[in-house]
Amino acid sequence: MAEIINGKEIAAQVRAGIKEETERLIQAGLQPGLAVVIVGEDSASQVYVRNKIKACAEVGFYSENYALPEQTTEKELLELIARLNQDPKIHGILVQLPLPSHLDENKVILAIDPKKDVDAFHTENVGKIMLGNYEFLPCTPAGVMKLLEYSGIEVAGKDCVVVGRSNIVGKPQAMLLMQANGTVQICHSRTRDLAKKTAAADILVVAIGKAKFITGDMIKEGAVVIDVGMDRDENGKLCGDVDFDSCFEKASYITPVPGGVGPMTITMLLQNTLIAAKSKMKDK
Numbered sequence: 001m002a003e004i005i006n007g008k009e010i011a012a013q014v015r016a017g018i019k020e021e022t023e024r025l026i027q028a029g030l031q032p033g034l035a036v037v038i039v040g041e042d043s044a045s046q047v048y049v050r051n052k053i054k055a056c057a058e059v060g061f062y063s064e065n066y067a068l069p070e071q072t073t074e075k076e077l078l079e080l081i082a083r084l085n086q087d088p089k090i091h092g093i094l095v096q097l098p099l100p101s102h103l104d105e106n107k108v109i110l111a112i113d114p115k116k117d118v119d120a121f122h123t124e125n126v127g128k129i130m131l132g133n134y135e136f137l138p139c140t141p142a143g144v145m146k147l148l149e150y151s152g153i154e155v156a157g158k159d160c161v162v163v164g165r166s167n168i169v170g171k172p173q174a175m176l177l178m179q180a181n182g183t184v185q186i187c188h189s190r191t192r193d194l195a196k197k198t199a200a201a202d203i204l205v206v207a208i209g210k211a212k213f214i215t216g217d218m219i220k221e222g223a224v225v226i227d228v229g230m231d232r233d234e235n236g237k238l239c240g241d242v243d244f245d246s247c248f249e250k251a252s253y254i255t256p257v258p259g260g261v262g263p264m265t266i267t268m269l270l271q272n273t274l275i276a277a278k279s280k281m282k283d284k
Ligand code: GUN
Pocket: 094, 095, 096, 097, 098, 119, 139, 140, 168, 265
């Protein structure tokens, strides 16, 4: 039976540290500020954005929330980003993805000042992560690394398997595990004999967006199983990419959904915003 990694509790510990540091910064005359931009009516995105704004208030950040209509033009969105890039109250800019299909995500991300790119999606920041000399780490993969660290799970020398190759999670997750000296394999929809690969993992990170896809028979006895999924099961109930019950029996550690990786993603966003604000202080 596995030990459940309590993401809510770990997130609360990290956020308490961020709050303390924010109080010191505010006393020194600088309040970290985050602008969150959402375009359109996607209901999951609206929940995420609401949680991000709430988390900012809880640690004492200044925040601005821009909820733009679905038919917002690229020009309007780029103008807003240009304005936020110049705004000294704003240290981090987050444009919630996905954007409506008439907007070019890549162009929008590249418009964000890399120093304010707290998602670490800009090519400049992605390149720095690849080279290992980054300021910001992408929030979800960084959150996973923090969960491993706080749970005392050593990555060095371990066989790590990442299921999913998205730019937001899979690819950067593999990079971070490798930088922590894990031996990493990335699996995806075209991988042959997936179950054989997942069953070889000491540390398995799953981010494919398919409800309960990884079952107990696909994992190794004693594996660490990290579930990045946010899906709905056949009854509409929130669940992950991992079939928790069957994997719980075999794993040594496992993250639940909700209450695992999710709270860490927002925590790392706060951390990145704090880093962005502190680097502004150094520039002064
Ligand atoms: N959509 C899903 N995850 C994320 C994220 O981490 N950041 C942004 N901006 N959009 C997302």
